[in-house]
Structure formats: structure tokens, C-alpha cells
Amino acid sequence: MNNIIKTKKGFTLVELVIVIVIVGILSIISVPIYRGYVEKAKYTEGHVLLNAIAKAELAYHVKYDYFVRDGSGYGGVAGKGQYLDIDSSGNKYFTMWEARPRNNSYGQYSSAINKAEEAGDDYNDDGDEYDYVDIGVAYDSPKGRKVLYMTACSNGGCSDIKEIPWEDTIELQ
Numbered sequence: 002m003n004n005i006i007k008t009k010k011g012f013t014l015v016e017l018v019i020v021i022v023i024v025g026i027l028s029i030i031s032v033p034i035y036r037g038y039v040e041k042a043k044y045t046e047g048h049v050l051l052n053a054i055a056k057a058e059l060a061y062h063v064k065y066d067y068f069v070r071d072g073s074g075y076g077g078v079a080g081k082g083q084y085l086d087i088d089s090s091g092n093k094y095f096t097m098w099e100a101r102p103r104n105n106s107y108g109q110y111s112s113a114i115n116k117a118e119e120a121g122d123d124y125n126d127d128g129d130e131y132d133y134v135d136i137g138v139a140y141d142s143p144k145g146r147k148v149l150y151m152t153a154c155s156n157g158g159c160s161d162i163k164e165i166p167w168e169d170t171i172e173l174q
Contacts, residue, residue, distance in 0.1 A: 002078040036143065043094045043140050044164075050087075050095050051162055054136045055153040057085040058100055062155050068134040085117030096138045103133040103152070131155045139167065 061084065062068050071082040073089055081088045082098075087096050132155040137148045146167035152160040 007021055016146050040142060043142065044149070046092055047093055047140060048162060049150055050092060050098060050160075051088055051136055051151050054085065054098060054100055054138075055134075055151065055159050057087055057154050058134050058136070059157060061085060061156070062132065066112075068100070068102040068132055068153075068155070070099075070101055072101075073097050089138075093173050095138045097135070098138040100134050100136045103135055 056149055058068050069084045071084045071087075073082065082100075085100065087098070089095055091156065101145060116136075135150065136154050137150045139148050147163055148165050148167055150165055151162045154160075
């Protein structure tokens, strides 16, 4: 007699469903963790870009005795500034940045400190003789566009970095 033994090849439907369920559970767990790492990477890249802009502004202030208004797109190239040697076009998340002097009401080509001293005024609203520049960089997050923001002072100090929603910015757009 010929006994024909059939060997099973392939997977049963139950085995395939079990594998799909396991993969689904793993993806449910891993996607939020991955998003958290991406947000942390964006925040870190923003810190690096903010600090680079602040250092460039402070170096510019040392050389010319005033802060300059600059930002991405001012240099005619996306991500490149006109006055500061900052190019954010290579950044993965941050391509838009802006540095906006505060307390420099005499214009970009004159020293606010010198003008205030000549006039004998206590120049700025903060009651000190320093110039300030507000610096912001924007990025997209799952909760909407965010802006990392800091202030640099002509004495070399910088404020803490704050995160604000895009809607709260006035002219970074």
C-alpha cells in the first residue's frame, strides 16, 4: 500500500492573526516613544541654533556696538542670514529663525548705548545701559507650530530658553 503523507507548508490563519496582533501591540507602544524622541531632538537642535545665533549677535555687538536685525531669508537664501554667519538650511527641523533687537530705537547703524549716554538718559525700559536682542526659531510639532525663544544681552548674558505657541508670536512669521 502506498501511504502518502502530506506535509503542511505555510502558516495557518490563526498563526497569521496572532503575528498581526503582536506587531500591532508593538507599534502602539513604540510610536509614542519615537515621537517623544523626535520632539526631544527638535528641542535640542533648537537650543543649538539659538545659542549659535546668540553668540553671533554678541560677536556682532562687540565689533559694531549694536545688535542687528537678521533672520532666515534676509540673505536672499532660505535659512541664511544677511549679516550674521548663520545658515539654518542644513537643519532638519529649524529653517526659520529671526533676531530682533530690542531697545535700539536709534536705528541699526548707531549704538543705542552711545546715543543714550550722549542724551544723558537712562536709555531702556529695564533701567540699565545694556542692549538686548530677542531671538526665535520656529519648528512644527504634532500639536502645531512652536517657537523657541530667548533674549541675549550686550553684557554677554542670555535668558533661559522658553517655548511658546506660534500664535503667541507677533512678528516671527
